[in-house]
Amino acid sequence: MRGLLGKKIGMSRVFNSRGEVVPVTILNVGPCVVTQVKTFEIDGYEAVQIGYGYKKDKHLTRPLKGHFQKSSTKPSKVLAEFDIVPGFDYVLGSVFHVGLFNQGDFVRVSGSSKGRGFAGVIKRHNFSRQKKTHGTGHTERAPGSIGQASDPSRVFPGMRMAGRYGNVKVTIENLEVVDVDRENNHLIIKGSIPGPKGSIVTIEK
Secondary structure (H helix, E strand, C coil): CCEEEEEEEEEEEEECCCCCEEEEEEEEECCEEEEEEECHHHHCCCEEEEEECCCCHHHCCHHHHHHHHHHCCCCCCEEEEECCCCCCCCCCCCEECHHHCCCCCEEEEEEECCCCEEECHHHHHCCCCCCCCCCCCCCCCCCCCCCCCCCCCCCCCCCCCCEEECCCEEEEEEEEEEEEECCCCEEEEECCCCCCCCCEEEEEC
């Protein structure tokens, strides 16, 4: 299996063998159930679909109900696809746990960053404030000039301005696995990962 789905629990810290403090993020990873195996003959490409979490039947659409009934698995809250491992025989309903990862592995974690809503240029693009004196008025946090006058009489695309900030997919690579708690399905990763507490993340080898 290339990776698993999990949920961000929060951040903490551990001490390494040299007595140094290491900031870590604790993830609840798995168990993930194989809900579909896609093939070239039927789907046009090869992949394995896994589900994480549990969802009540009353919250499912009819297509999803049929999808889970076909694979004879319980309804999953989140579905995701991963590339298959050549030579591995995937079986519908099989379960993958956090034991897929080992201490010392390096993983790639993807998640949705925290949404900040409509933010100004100082928060969104790290602009500096304007002067408070010499007639600038109350525009300390304003972006200032965004273009020219009569030539070219327009604002160029890509101009850094205020707007929606956050709530986008962010991927961080080469994060070290500090420890694996197989009893509680916890994966302890060095450093921080995107998203708030309780958000769904994807962990890939």
